[in-house]
Amino acid sequence: MGILTGLVFLVLLFQGRYTHGFILGTNVTQGSCEDATPTCDLFDICQQNVEKAKELCRKYCNLCDVIDGSWSVWGSWGRCDVTCGNGTKSRVRSCNNPAPAHGGDDCQGAKEQTSTCVVNPCPVNGGWSGWSLWGSCSSSCGIGMQRRDRTCDNPLSSKDGNPCFGDSVDNRICTDVQCPVGWNSWSGWTSCSVTCGTGLQRRYRSCQNPMTSLINDSCSGDPTQFQTCTDKACSSAFTATGYAPYGYDSIRFPSVILNEGNDYNSATGVFTCRVPGLYIVTATIGNFFGWNVDYVACYIQLNGSNKLRLYHDPQGDDLDGYTSSSTGTFRLQVNDRISVGSCSSREFIYNSTMTSFSAVLIRPDQI
Structure with a gap:
């Protein structure tokens, strides 16, 4: 075969246009060990294009025993990797149909595939929201109490989840302005203790905010006063x-x-x-x-x-x-x-x- 014929063969070979058939009067069957000589010795095809050499020059390139690997069918999907909620399952295939041999290529592509899977929803445990702001003091002066709250809704627990643990209410002592301390006005005098003769009358007063101050003393003086009263002379x-x-x-x-x-x-x-x-x-x-x-x-x-x-x-x-x-x-x-x-x-x-x-x-x- 002349140089021109060989060049044409190589151009067709490297462009992938030659698979099997008749080239320049040479009948070559793809995959067989019948080489299209003398074209197989041109341009070192055994090294330059191994894949084409496997198709066209197997015998010439000593590739008759070479077997490239091929995938088997995919196996069954495995179990989901979670017991509840969203997870992943996988399946595999083997490079054994046929397996690569005598220097043949491994299978191309992934050996394993994954896919998402959904199992029953997972239980949701309740979580506390943040504390609210402190409320107003229970006393307008002196010592009182303040309160703040939180709710178990971050998140809400499902029916099979755990509730929130701890208190939903928090209290603390609050101190506002100091309360004034002093006597209130006297009440009126009570009626006389007797219906005739000399008896007693009483009036009273209360101490304003006597216990709300830790600094001031309680009111000084008596909360009760008495006086004699005289009704009509007693006779019987x-x-x-x-x-x-x-x-x-x-x-x-x-x-x-x-x-x-x-x-x-x-x-x-x-x-x-x-x-x-x-x-x-x-x-x-x-x-x-x-x-x-x-x-x-x-x-x-x-x-x-x-x-x-x-x-x-x-x-x-x-x-x-x-x-x-x-x-x-x-x-x-x-x-x-x-x-x-x-x-x-x-x-x-x-x-x-x-x-x-x-x-x-x-x-x-x-x-």
């Missing part, structure tokens, strides 16, 4: 006569001569103390003889308890009447009751002025 006295039975063994005196202060009740025969103090009490019953009865006895009672006995025994059978009486001094408190009771043979008591009951306040108690 009564005199009642006559006889009428009352209850099981008591008597009453229905005819009222004097009832100063209305403390005696003629319907029950009971004197109820309104003004505490010292009293003189006198009771007299007029009696007459009856068959086999020569005396009638009663008691002056204090709150239902026998205190002084009215008793007289004339020791005779005279049908004329006689009297029994008793007088005592009692110190009575408000609502104490004086009456006449525990009488025997009440049916033999005269219903006349011979039968009487009286009491008089001789000295009221001073409060």
